[in-house]
Amino acid sequence: MICFSIGKYVDEILFDVVPMEASRILLERHWQYDKVVVHSGVTTKFSFVHKGKKVTLTPLSPSEICEDQIKMRVKREQEKNKSDKKREKHERREKKEE
Numbered sequence: 001m002i003c004f005s006i007g008k009y010v011d012e013i014l015f016d017v018v019p020m021e022a023s024r025i026l027l028e029r030h031w032q033y034d035k036v037v038v039h040s041g042v043t044t045k046f047s048f049v050h051k052g053k054k055v056t057l058t059p060l061s062p063s064e065i066c067e068d069q070i071k072m073r074v075k076r077e078q079e080k081n082k083s084d085k086k087r088e089k090h091e092r093r094e095k096k097e098e
Contacts, residue, residue, distance in 0.1 A: 002014075006057055009055045009057070011050065035049075043058070044059045045058050045059075
């Protein structure tokens with residue numbers, strides 16, 4: 001079961017997971033049928049009713065994609081720096097014990 005949110009829309013979906021970094025969620029047919037989703041191929045919008053409210057999922061604009069990619073890059077760099085610092089601290093501790 002995977003929990004996800006897009007804006008105010010929050011839901012859970014049961015499906016196979018492949019580790020990857022993606023800037024979009026791939027919504028499969030069974031999810032579309034379960035939610036009675038209307039998909040517009042021209043606008044790439046998904047519309048459906050969730051908990052009594054109409055929800056429309058729209059693609060990101062090019063500038064939003066760029067902002068999202070920058071945020072992901074910064075997050076990856078922060079995680080790498082944090083991991084590097086832990087490794088260095090561990091190595092120093094091992095050297096002291098020798």
